Amino acid sequence: MQYENMKQTLDMGSVNTYDGVRFIVQKNLNLNSAVSHFFLTGSQMIPRPMYQLRVMTGSDKLSASVSTDPDFNMECSVSAPLNSGYSVKCNFDVGFFHFLL
16 A cells, blocks of 8 residues: 555545443452443444443453343353363353343
């Protein structure tokens, strides 16, 4: 790619729309665990503000992540290595809010 075409190429990839504000606050609890708070507001793709709390833990043999939102929808992920080249990962979602309706 030539330098003269760089500005035109970069302008093609940008979109002049406002897509909200994101805040992520993460705190390490110890060497293997962390908790994060994710807040998104003002997005055109997600009309209501979004908040998510995530707890992550892991070691050399297993890692797990659990997140929840104000509607008590939960996302869980567990992964473990099988050997040097392969690993196993399991994801599951539970939506408690839908059961209450």
